[in-house]
Amino acid sequence: MKARNAILRTVGAAMGAGALAWFAIAGGVTGGTAADGAAMKTVAEEGPGYAIEDFGYPNADKILAEKGITLKRGDGHITLADCDSTTGLLEVWSRANDRICFKVTGTSGWLTLEIPSVFAVKGNDYSTKVDMKTGTEAKTFDVNKNTWTPVGESADEQGREFMLMEIRTAK
Numbered sequence: 001m002k003a004r005n006a007i008l009r010t011v012g013a014a015m016g017a018g019a020l021a022w023f024a025i026a027g028g029v030t031g032g033t034a035a036d037g038a039a040m041k042t043v044a045e046e047g048p049g050y051a052i053e054d055f056g057y058p059n060a061d062k063i064l065a066e067k068g069i070t071l072k073r074g075d076g077h078i079t080l081a082d083c084d085s086t087t088g089l090l091e092v093w094s095r096a097n098d099r100i101c102f103k104v105t106g107t108s109g110w111l112t113l114e115i116p117s118v119f120a121v122k123g124n125d126y127s128t129k130v131d132m133k134t135g136t137e138a139k140t141f142d143v144n145k146n147t148w149t150p151v152g153e154s155a156d157e158q159g160r161e162f163m164l165m166e167i168r169t170a171k
Contacts (some may be wrong), residue, residue, distance in 0.1 A: 013049040027141035057111070068097055070114035077109025078102050078167055090143075092164060104128075107171045115164040119154040123147060132162040 018144040057063075057071035063080065064070055071080060081089055090102040095117040098111070104126050121143045123128055128143035132152050139162070141151040152162030 007021045035081075040133070057113075067100070069100060071113040072114070074111035075106075075109055077106040078104050078111040078169060088124050089168070090124050090126070090128060090169070092118055093120040093122075094118045102167065104169050109167075109169045111167045113164060117161050118152045118164040119150070120161075121149050121151050121157075123149060126171060129168045130164055131166040131168075133165050134160045138165075 001013070011068045019030045019112060025110045032165065056073055060071045060088055079102060081101045081103040083089065083091065083099055085101075086103070090104055092102070094115050097115060097117075101117060104124060109126075118130075118132065121128070122140070123143040125145060127145070129145060130141050132139050132141065134152075136157070141149065141155065143151070151161050152164070156162065
């Protein structure tokens with residue numbers, strides 16, 4: 001008799017839970033009280049929005065105002081650094097901005113930017129290429145590891161000013 005009562009209680013509880021679930025799905029349960037008439041909301045409406053990475057450089061406007069260089073987009077593996085902060089930095093020399101340094105991390109990296117009048121780059125332990133532009137002409141320079149490489153106007157027979165447009169690195 002006890003076993004039969006236990007089975008009946010279990011079946012009754014399961015049926016009650018099923019009825020409640022059906023009632024909630026069918027819209028019988030509101031998100032608030034019956035008095036305020038709030039409707040049940042879907043989880044998607046309440047969830048956070050999507051995080052979409054646009055690869056934009058953080059604080060680019062502030063850096064442009066303070067240092068006069070435009071940092072556009074990158075993968076986060078080439079970042080602006082204080083030239084006196086550590087060793088092994090990539091150094092860019094510009095007549096418009098003097099020395100600008102970048103820390104390189106990871107196995108590869110890229111950064112699009114605009115630094116006018118660049119004439120030399122000091123490499124680090126990474127294989128580095130820089131894309132530069134003068135007028136409508138674009139040139140790519142391979143940067144020597146751990147030494148100075150003439151680029152832009154110092155490597156141009158005509159001595160034209162070049163703007164640094166992109167840095168790419170690989171280990």
